[in-house]
Structures are given as structure tokens and as C-alpha cells.
Amino acid sequence: MYIVTAQDMRELDRQTIERLGIPAVALMENAGRAIAEEIIKLCRRRFGGADTSAAWTLGTSRTVQDGGARQPGRTEAGALDRSPDGGAYSPGGTRGDGVYGPDGTWVGRVYGPDGAWAGRVYGPDGTWGDGVYGPDGAWAGRVYGPDGTQGTGGGPGIKRPGFTVSGDAALTLGRAGAEHWLVLVGKGNNGGDGIAAARHLREAGIAVTLVYAAAPESLAGEAALQRDAAAAMGLPAVVYGRDRVDFAACSGILDALLGTGSAGAPRGAYAELIAAANGSGKPVVSADIPSRLDADTGQTHKPCIHAAVTVCLAFLKRGLLQYPGAGNAGQVVVRSIGIPAALAREGGGPASLLTPEVLRTRLQGDVSRRRSPEGHKGTYGHVLLAAGSLSMSGAGLLAARAALRAGCGLVTWALPSMLLPYVIGAAPELMLAAAGGENGTWSAGTAAEVLRLSTGRDVTAVGPGLGRFPGDQEWLRALWEGIDAPMVIDADALNMLADSDYSSWTSRRHPVILTPHPGEMARLAGISTAEVQRDRIGLALAYAREHGVTLVLKGAHTVVATPEGEAYVNITGHPGMGTGGAGDVLTGIIAGLLAQGLNAAQAAAFGVYLHGLAGERAARQRHDPSALIAGDIIEAL
Numbered sequence: 017m018y019i020v021t022a023q024d025m026r027e028l029d030r031q032t033i034e035r036l037g038i039p040a041v042a043l044m045e046n047a048g049r050a051i052a053e054e055i056i057k058l059c060r061r062r063f064g065g066a067d068t069s070a071a072w073t074l075g076t077s078r079t080v081q082d083g084g085a086r087q088p089g090r091t092e093a094g095a096l097d098r099s100p101d102g103g104a105y106s107p108g109g110t111r112g113d114g115v116y117g118p119d120g121t122w123v124g125r126v127y128g129p130d131g132a133w134a135g136r137v138y139g140p141d142g143t144w145g146d147g148v149y150g151p152d153g154a155w156a157g158r159v160y161g162p163d164g165t166q167g168t169g170g171g172p173g174i175k176r177p178g179f180t181v182s183g184d185a186a187l188t189l190g191r192a193g194a195e196h197w198l199v200l201v202g203k204g205n206n207g208g209d210g211i212a213a214a215r216h217l218r219e220a221g222i223a224v225t226l227v228y229a230a231a232p233e234s235l236a237g238e239a240a241l242q243r244d245a246a247a248a249m250g251l252p253a254v255v256y257g258r259d260r261v262d263f264a265a266c267s268g269i270l271d272a273l274l275g276t277g278s279a280g281a282p283r284g285a286y287a288e289l290i291a292a293a294n295g296s297g298k299p300v301v302s303a304d305i306p307s308r309l310d311a312d313t314g315q316t317h318k319p320c321i322h323a324a325v326t327v328c329l330a331f332l333k334r335g336l337l338q339y340p341g342a343g344n345a346g347q348v349v350v351r352s353i354g355i356p357a358a359l360a361r362e363g364g365g366p367a368s369l370l371t372p373e374v375l376r377t378r379l380q381g382d383v384s385r386r387r388s389p390e391g392h393k394g395t396y397g398h399v400l401l402a403a404g405s406l407s408m409s410g411a412g413l414l415a416a417r418a419a420l421r422a423g424c425g426l427v428t429w430a431l432p433s434m435l436l437p438y439v440i441g442a443a444p445e446l447m448l449a450a451a452g453g454e455n456g457t458w459s460a461g462t463a464a465e466v467l468r469l470s471t472g473r474d475v476t477a478v479g480p481g482l483g484r485f486p487g488d489q490e491w492l493r494a495l496w497e498g499i500d501a502p503m504v505i506d507a508d509a510l511n512m513l514a515d516s517d518y519s520s521w522t523s524r525r526h527p528v529i530l531t532p533h534p535g536e537m538a539r540l541a542g543i544s545t546a547e548v549q550r551d552r553i554g555l556a557l558a559y560a561r562e563h564g565v566t567l568v569l570k571g572a573h574t575v576v577a578t579p580e581g582e583a584y585v586n587i588t589g590h591p592g593m594g595t596g597g598a599g600d601v602l603t604g605i606i607a608g609l610l611a612q613g614l615n616a617a618q619a620a621a622f623g624v625y626l627h628g629l630a631g632e633r634a635a636r637q638r639h640d641p642s643a644l645i646a647g648d649i650i651e652a653l
């Protein structure tokens with residue numbers, strides 16, 4: 017899934033209209049329809065799936081919200097988690113609101129082991145069976161009767177008729193009469209999207225009122241066309257400031273005030289409408305982005321809409337992934353509006369959301385972690401790790417163990433000789449090498465020994481728990497210039513880099529991966545941590561390109577940027593991973609993957625993805641993310 021800036025979006029929009037000849041209003045129509053469909057889905061969820069025209073597909077979306085590893089509102093393809101409330105479960109455990117027959121039409125409601133109605137459920141052959149089938153006819157899970165036992169259905173012989181007629185289920189809502197949505201309309205194209213959505217909602221039987229932020233006459237182009245169509249349909253409309261707007265009487269609000277064309281703090285009526293919507297207590301669905309979120313950086317102007325759902329149009333906007341904006345967006349749904357992804361690829365390829373598919377296709381990495389039947393420890397690479405000191409030996413141990421768990425064949429951990437007796441046996445799988453002072457600290461003179469140890473090793477990782485020491489910049493320079501293999505640089509080794517003019521060092525033949533957290537990134541870039549967080553994707557891209565490194569900017573939604581100007585944003589993981597040593601584990605994972613032959617971008621991206629996934633799994637095992645410690649992540653790899 018591509019991630020774009022507002023400027024990218026304008027260019028893609030232009031190309032679709034000019035090169036493909038698709039009229040702008042067609043894109044707006046598609047946008048309006050997609051937004052209306054998502055509002056209808058939201059209404060169904062509010063009914064608890066009891067809407068009779070529900071048209072949900074089993075197991076198509078995942079909301080990570082159970083097992084402690086809570087990620088507010090994140091959904092993605094692929095069913096993994098079991099929903100905590102009753103209902104019909106797919107094999108992956110997500111809950112569907114309905115049951116589908118083999119031809120894809122909705123058949124009935126199914127309830128979980130907590131009792132209640134277990135519905136009519138048909139097998140692919142049309143007989144009433146004991147399972148639940150998805151629209152593609154594949155079995156999707158077992159069905160339980162009111163007593164909690166597995167149902168066997170009505171047995172064979174009850175055939176459903178072979179002839180069915182179905183309608184536009186995605187734009188139908190059985191209990192539409194209970195809904196009244198206010199559509200807040202700005203005067204740009206975002207407002208036009210909102211009006212188009214309002215027409216579809218009205219068609220679904222949902223009452224809508226358009227609330228114009230500016231005089232309707234000020235709308236232009238496609239938005240004006242939408243205004244006229246809505247008026248011709250007799251959609252009720254009020255103008256904010258002139259007419260009364262009753263937020264208390266509505267059941268939901270569509271925010272179509274400001275999109276990617278807006279700038280600065282919301283002005284006048286816009287600010288008042290945003291504040292009123294936020295204060296209404298009603299669910300807000302945002303068209304494209306929450307109004308006055310910066311689409312590129314994720315910065316929020318005051319006030320900024322707090323959405324329950326954001327229906328992002330065409331491609332994911334950068335700002336929806338970066339905090340604080342990501343916290344305003346609620347559940348983000350990206351809907352296609354007819355702009356071909358090929359156009360985005362042509363433009364050099366913007367950033368991507370890090371998914372298994374992107375890892376496989378865009379990064380062309382083997383994410384199977386498969387072992388060759390004839391493989392041996394030599395097949396999977398050897399990591400040299402220079403890490404740990406008297407007060408931070410654990411950092412080295414965590415990184416070393418994580419590299420092994422990531423699947424590399426061998427790990428040699430170089431550390432100050434004084435510590436050797438204490439770490440012997442801590443992880444019997446490791447090889448240990450003395451490369452430091454008797455007092456448990458590193459010294460400039462150890463560079464020669466690390467260089468010697470690196471010979472024949474597939475990757476060298478430096479930094480976790482290293483500490484600072486006199487001459488450390490020259491120490492790192494010697495490794496940078498002398499190690500003939502990829503390097504991962506983390507923690508204090510990043511601070512050494514930050515204090516050096518490393519662009520003047522001899523350039524390396526092999527790649528370097530830097531893994532800073534925002535504080536370390538601030539030192540590297542010579543700016544404040546707040547500035548780093550202001551536009552993480554933009555900064556990571558610029559830094560990686562300028563310095564010719566692969567950069568892993570850690571923190572919520574870690575960004576991986578390559579020297580070639582690609583960026584990947586990860587959404588696995590959770591705030592429970594903000595715990596000492598979690599970053600050391602990541603360094604070990606990335607080094608372990610590099611050793612197995614992944615290139616720098618693949619190892620960094622797959623490492624970050626796996627690290628987050630393991631963090632989620634570990635939190636589930638602990639039943640509480642806040643109880644997570646770094647070692648748990650290693651065990652969950």
C-alpha cells in the first residue's frame with residue numbers, strides 16, 4: 017500500500033485526469049461512494065451486526081484489540097485475532113456480521129458460544145450444514161448453538177433455491193431510519209466528496225443534512241457540480257453562521273471540511289465546526305484526512321477533527337501514519353477511487369506501508385524464514401557483535417540472543433574481557449571474544465581486535481551497551497573504514513557518529529544500517545527531538561539519501577528509509593515495547609537477518625516488522641502490554 021504526500025496526490029490526480037482522460041468528477045463520485053459505504057459499515061457495527069441487510073464478509077479485516085497488545089483502530093488484511101465479542105468466527109478468528117451462502121448472498125445471523133440464535137447456515141452444496149461459509153464458498157468456521165455446543169445444523173435435505181437476486185448491499189442499511197448524519201462541507205474538493213457521499217447515504221434511506229462552512233455559491237468546479245446535484249435531489253442544507261445546526265440531534269458526522277489542499281490553522285467557521293463536531297460526542301467519519309491534520313507530517317493544527325474512521329482516498333497519506341495525527345485518524349480505511357497504482361509506481365515509487373506483501377513484492381525479500389533441507393550453521397551466516405560494558409552488559413546479551421533467534425547460524429559476541437566470566441553460560445549458544453579493557457569498558461585500542469574478529473564474519477553490529485570512551489570516534493572510524501561486510505550501528509555508536517563528520521570517512525563497499533530512536537536521530541541530524549518527530553518520514557528519507565545509509569527511525573510507526581529514496585512505514589508493535597533493551601533486540605534481529613543474506617533494505621524492513629509482531633505476540637502471552645520486557649520479544653520471535 018502506497019503512502020503519498022499531498023503533492024504526490026495532486027500529481028497523480030492530474031495524470032489520471034489528463035493522461036487517462038478520466039473526468040475529475042468521476043474520481044469524486046468514487047470517493048463519495050466509498051465514504052458512504054464506510055459510513056454504512058459503521059452504522060452496522062453500531063447495531064451490533066443485527067442489521068438485516070448486513071453485507072459483511074467473514075474474515076476480511078483485522079482489528080488488533082485483544083490479548084493486551086492493543087493498537088487502537090488498526091486494521092489490515094488477513095484475519096489473525098479472535099474478536100472478544102460473540103459472533104461468527106473465521107478460521108483466523110475475526111467476527112463477521114453475517115453468514116454467506118455459496119453464491120455470496122447473505123444468509124443469516126450466527127451467534128457465538130455465548131448463546132442466542134445460531135441462524136441458518138448453508139454449505140457450498142446448498143445444504144444446511146455445520147459450518148459458516150464465506151462469499152467464495154470456502155469454509156470459514158464452526159457454528160455454535162444456543163447451549164454452546166457445536167451445531168450440526170438441520171442436516172441434509174434442506175435445499176435453498178438455486179435462484180437469487182441481490183442488490184447493492186454495501187449501500188443498503190436495514191435500520192437506516194434510525195440514522196441522521198450531518199455532512200460538514202468545506203468549499204474545496206474535500207467538501208465535494210462529502211456531498212457525493214451524502215447523496216449515496218440519502219439513497220440508502222439515511223437522513224442527511226449538508227452543513228456548508230462557507231456560502232454554497234463559493235464552491236467551484238466539481239464541488240459546485242455536487243452542490244447542484246444535491247440541491248436538485250432536495251437534500252436539506254444549512255449554512256453555518258446563518259442557520260442553526262443541531263449537533264445533538266444527529267447520529268453521526270461526516271467531516272468533509274478540509275482535505276489535502278488545506279494549510280495552516282482552520283479559520284473562522286471551519287474552526288468552530290471542528291470544535292463542535294469534536295464536542296458533540298457523535299462518531300465522526302473523516303473524508304480523506306481529519307480536517308486540519310497536516311497530510312504530510314501528521315502535525316495537527318488546533319482544532320483538529322478526532323475521527324472514529326478516516327476514509328482515506330486513493331493512497332494512504334503520510335500524515336495518517338505519523339503521530340500525533342495518527343491518533344486523530346481513528347480506524348483508517350484506504351479506498352480506491354480509480355487512480356491506478358501503476359501511476360504511483362511510475363513516479364519513482366512513493367513510500368509504502370510495511371506489509372508481508374510489500375516485503376515480498378516491492379522489497380523482493382523471502383519472508384518465509386525457510387531453511388534449506390541441507391543447510392547447516394554455516395549456511396545461515398555469522399554475526400559479530402561488539403557490544404556491552406560493565407553497567408550495560410545486558411544490552412549486548414539481548415542483541416546477541418536476538419540475532420540467534422532471528423535465525424543466523426553463529427554469533428560471536430565481543431565484549432570487555434573483565435565481563436567474560438560473568439556472561440559465560442548466560443547464553444550457551446553464543447561464542448564470546450574478549451575485546452576490551454580489564455575495567456569492563458571499551459577503549460580506542462580495541463579497534464584492531466574487533467577488525468580481526470570481523471574477518472570472515474558476514475555482518476558486524478556495534479553499539480548496544482557500548483558506552484562512550486576516549487577516542488571512540490576514531491575507534492568507530494577504524495571499523496567503518498576497515499570492516500569488509502555490512503554493518504548495523506546502534507545506540508552509543510550512533511552518538512559517536514553524530515559527533516563525527518563521517519561523510520569525510522572513506523566510503524564503504526558494504527551497506528550500513530543505522531537504527532536511531534528519535535533522541536539519537538536528533539543528535540545525528542543536529543536538530544531537536546521534537547523536530548525529528550515533526551516529520552519522521554520526510555526526515556528519514558532525506559537523511560538516508562544524503563548519507564547513503566539505510567535508516568531505521570524507531571518509535572511508534574518505525575520508518576525504514578533507503579539510500580535510494582524509498583521509505584517503508586511499519587505498524588506492527590505497540591507502546592508496551594517502549595521498554596529498556598527493546599531496541600537492542602531489534603539490532604540483533606536485523607544483524608541476524610543480514611547474516612542470512614538479506615540485503616540492507618530487506619533486513620531492516622523485515623527486522624522491524626518481525627520485531628513488532630513478536631512484541632504483539634509476547635504481549636498477548638503476558639496478557640498485558642505494559643508487563644512486556646525486552647527478553648519476551650526474543651522469546652516470541
Ligand SMILES: NC(=O)C1=CN([C@@H]2O[C@H](COP(=O)(O)OP(=O)(O)OC[C@H]3O[C@@H](n4cnc5c(N)ncnc54)[C@H](O)[C@@H]3O)[C@@H](O)[C@H]2O)[C@@H](O)CC1
Pocket residue numbers: 025026028029043044047202203204205206207208209273274275276277278279280281282283286303304305329330353355
Ligand atoms: N485525487 C485527488 O486528489 C482527489 C481529491 N479529492 C478530494 O479533494 C481534496 C483536496 O481538495 P482541494 O485541493 O480542493 O482542497 P481542500 O478541499 O482540502 O481545501 C481547500 C479549500 O479550503 C480552503 N482552506 C484551506 N486552508 C484552510 C484553512 N486553514 N481554514 C479554512 N479554509 C481553508 C481553501 O481556501 C480552499 O477553498 C482531497 O483531500 C480529497 O478529499 C477527491 O475529490 C477525489 C480526487
Ligand SMILES: Nc1ncnc2c1ncn2[C@@H]1O[C@H](COP(=O)(O)OP(=O)(O)O)[C@@H](O)[C@H]1O
Pocket residue numbers: 507532533570571572573574588589590591592593594595596597598599600601602627
Ligand atoms: N509506541 C510504540 N509502538 C511501537 N513500537 C515501539 C513503541 N515504543 C517503542 N517501540 C519500539 O521499541 C524499541 C525501543 O528501542 P530503543 O528506544 O532503542 O530502546 P533501547 O535503547 O532501550 O533498546 C524500538 O524498536 C521502537 O520502535
Ligand SMILES: [K+]
Pocket residue numbers: 206271272273274275302303304305306307
Ligand atoms: K476531511
